Amino acid sequence: xxxxxxxxxxxxxxxxxxxxLNCSYTVSGLRGLxxxxxxxxxxxxxxxxxxxxxxxKEKERLKATLTKKESFLHITAPKPEDSATYLCAVLTGGGxxxxxxxxxQLKVEL
Amino acid sequence: KAGVTQTPRYLIKTxxxxxxxxxxxxxxxxxxxxxxxxxxxxxxxxFEYFSETQRNKGNFPxxxxxxxxxxxxxxxxxxxxxxxDSALYLCASSSSGGDEKLFFGSGTQLSVL
Numbered sequence: 001x002x003x004x005x006x007x008x009x010x011x012x013x014x015x016x017x018x019x020x021l022n023c024s025y026t027v028s029g030l031r032g033l034x035x036x037x038x039x040x041x042x043x044x045x046x047x048x049x050x051x052x053x054x055x056x057k058e059k060e061r062l063k064a065t066l067t068k069k070e071s072f073l074h075i076t077a078p079k080p081e082d083s084a085t086y087l088c089a090v091l092t093g094g095g096x097x098x099x100x101x102x103x104x105q106l107k108v109e110l
Numbered sequence: 111k112a113g114v115t116q117t118p119r120y121l122i123k124t125x126x127x128x129x130x131x132x133x134x135x136x137x138x139x140x141x142x143x144x145x146x147x148x149x150x151x152x153x154x155x156x157f158e159y160f161s162e163t164q165r166n167k168g169n170f171p172x173x174x175x176x177x178x179x180x181x182x183x184x185x186x187x188x189x190x191x192x193x194x195d196s197a198l199y200l201c202a203s204s205s206s207g208g209d210e211k212l213f214f215g216s217g218t219q220l221s222v223l
Contacts, residue, residue, distance in 0.1 A: 034211065043114070043200050043214030044153075087153070095165040096143050096204055096212060100153040 002027040006088050006101035013108050016077045021104045023088030024070040032091040033071050034098065035064050037084045044087055047073075078108045111136065114215035116201050122221045128189040131218045135182050135203030141165075142184040143212060144176060147198040156199075159184055188220075196222045 003026045013019055025033070032051050036044035048057045050066035057064050061082065063074040073086055085105045089098040115134040123129050135142050143166075144156040155168040159178035176186040182203075188195055198219050202212035 036214075041216070043202075043216050046211040046213065049211055089153075093166070095160065096141050096158050096202075096210075097155050097166040097168070098143075098145075098153075098212065099155070100145075102152040 002090055002092055002099040004088055004090055004099055004101035006086075006104050008104060009102070010105045011107070013075075013078055013106070015079055015108055015110050018074070018076045018078070020075070021073040021086055021106070022070060023073070023101055025088075025090050026069075027090050027092050027099075029092050030090060031093075033066055034089045034091065035071070035073055036087040036089065038087055038103070039084050047086075075106070078106075080108050080110060083107045114201055114203050114213050116199075116215035116218050118218060119216070120219045120221075122223065123191050124223050125191055125193060127191050128187065129191060129220065130185055130187045131199055131201075131220075133184045133186075133201030133203075133215060135184070135201075136205075136213055139203035139205050139213075140182055141204045141206065142178055142182065143202045143204075144184070144186050145200045145202065146170075147200055147217070148196075153200070156186065191222045193222050196220060 007022045035047040038044045048064040053068045085103045087103045089100040117132045141160045143158040145153045147153045158166040162178045178184045198217045200217045202214045204210045
């Protein structure tokens with residue numbers, strides 16, 4: 001059974017204080033690893049898809065990386081508007097069945 | 111381009127009742143997936159439909175069912191509601207159902223009393 005574990009569960013940063021979120025996974029046949037952002041009362045919003053070990057993707061202050069066992073979401077010089085829950089999910093098997101981690105709740109303070 | 115639309119936004123039911131939730135995917139998207147989100151379990155996969163056929167199913171009891179219509183709109187039904195069914199139900203769509211990003215709706219918040 002596919003398993004996805006995210007750490008930490010919660011993270012509080014000062015504005016400008018860079019950090020990383022971790023997503024470790026145990027799957028058979030990884031087709032893709034996804035990062036989503038979820039704001040309160042809303043559905044998850046797509047950030048990145050990574051397909052193979054060594055791949056990296058960037059978007060504004062966010063950078064996602066992938067190894068054979070884990071993925072990191074690096075947040076550089078975060079701002080209060082980056083506060084949200086960040087979700088990691090793996091795609092395996094056929095079709096669109098995603099297995100999600102329980103998320104990291106990030107709060108960025110002034 | 112309109113996003114994924116879910117109706118209703120909020121729903122209150124009592125134990126034993128049944129409920130139907132609706133999802134309209136992004137125009138042109140043929141894959142629709144449903145997820146249940148609770149504070150304790152996070153997001154859990156319910157099922158996926160592609161071109162009116164169920165392609166994947168999660169580990170939920172038979173009380174949870176769904177269908178997809180020829181215009182790709184989807185409904186999910188929960189019969190004989192239990193207190194533990196209280197959750198945010200999220201619908202997501204994608205164009206081909208392959209290794210592509212899912213676009214999520216804002217969900218239907220179901221409360222079972």
